[in-house]
Amino acid sequence: VRALLNFGHTAAHGIEKLSDYKITHGRAVGAGMVIAARGATALGLCGQRVTDDIIKALKLYGLTDKCDFSAEGLASVSLSDKKRAGDSITLVLPEKVGCCILKRIPIEELCSFYEKGLN
Numbered sequence: 001v002r003a004l005l006n007f008g009h010t011a012a013h014g015i016e017k018l019s020d021y022k023i024t025h026g027r028a029v030g031a032g033m034v035i036a037a038r039g040a041t042a043l044g045l046c047g048q049r050v051t052d053d054i055i056k057a058l059k060l061y062g063l064t065d066k067c068d069f070s071a072e073g074l075a076s077v078s079l080s081d082k083k084r085a086g087d088s089i090t091l092v093l094p095e096k097v098g099c100c101i102l103k104r105i106p107i108e109e110l111c112s113f114y115e116k117g118l119n
Contacts (some may be wrong), residue, residue: 004100006031007092011067011114014077017070030063035074035117040093042116049053050094071114078110 013034023031023055046095055065067074078089090104091113105113 003090003102004092007094007100007112008036010036010078010089010091011074011117012036015067016068017077019074027063030058031065031067032063034065034090035114036057037117038095038119039091039113039117040095040103042094043103043113045103046094046096050097053097054094069117070116071111075111079088081106 008029011030012025015028015031018026019028033054034051037046037054040046041048041051058065058090060062085104087107088104089107089110090102093103094099
């Protein structure tokens with residue numbers, strides 16, 4: 001259950017590092033949640049409404065849903081993430097607002113996942 005608290009964190013740690021830590025952890029997690037939700041929508045794990053609701057909540061509190069870094073950059077940084085195990089990584093992805101699942105994907109699919117999450 002504790003692992004579910006990492007929703008948005010895999011991309012967020014990449015955002016923080018690529019920004020040279022100029023983007024704060026909370027802001028990076030917000031953007032990471034949107035990336036995860038968009039990616040989950042592309043995989044058919046949740047509907048577009050989940051992403052829309054997350055973006056609405058972020059904007060309500062003055063946070064952004066934007067990420068200026070590339071999928072390749074985020075994926076590269078994620079290779080050293082603690083949620084990586086060998087040639088796969090576990091992502092926390094939403095099924096609906098307030099309900100996430102753990103989804104293990106091969107490392108070679110991470111860049112594609114981020115591409116879907118950034119669009």
